[in-house]
Amino acid sequence: MNSEISTQIPTPLGELTLRLSSTPRGARLARRMTAQQLDAWGHPHDGDANDTAQHVVAELAANAVTHGRVPGRDFALRLLLLPEGTLRIEVSDARGERKLRIVTDPDAEGGRGLVLVAVLATTWGVDEREVGKTVWAEIALSPRRPGPRGEGVQARATT
Structure with missing residues (x-):
């Protein structure tokens, strides 16, 4: 976790x-909505960027549901497409506890989700909120090429 990174976000x-x-x-819905939104932003379902984003969202959402759950409270997913080709993923839950556990014991039964997030993300961290916390991660998106109407489309190699 890199807590020294500035949390100032450029205009998405x-x-x-x-x-x-x-x-x-x-x-599950958070992961599916992420896949759909990235596809709409020009990063198709079968592309690396979409797959990476889905994995990160799946881990952060599972943690919010498993460890951050407060009865009667929802969790929030926020995706920001940033101008420098970065996707910022934010998952907020109502539990204020900020201590995140990264398990490195190979015999442990669980707790490796944040290791996956750390490997896939360029940076990640935790921010306090008025109620609860936000765990965020940023991933680099591959370049897009313009589609027929100017929409971004993932560039693909042809053989």
């Missing part, structure tokens, strides 16, 4: 914000 090119139920179904 696109944004998606959702409140989801703190249930396994809500966590």
Whole structure:
């Protein structure tokens, strides 16, 4: 975790914000909505950027549902498409506890989700909120090429 990174965010090119139920179904929906939104932003479902974003969202949403759940409170997913080709993923839950556990014991039964986030993200961290916390990660997106109507489309190699 890199807590020295500034949390000032440049003006995003696109944004998606959702409140989801703190249930396994809500966590699955967060991943599916991420895939759809990245596809709409020109990063198709079968592309590396979309796959990476789905993995990071899946881990952060699962943690919010499993460890950050407060009965009767939802969790929030926010995706920000930043101008420098970066996707910022934010998952907020109602539990204020900021201590995150990264498990490195190979015999442990769980706790490796944040290791995956650390490997896939260029940077990540935790921010306090008025109620709860936000765990965020930023991933680099591959370049897009303009589509037929100017939309971004993932560049693909052809053989």
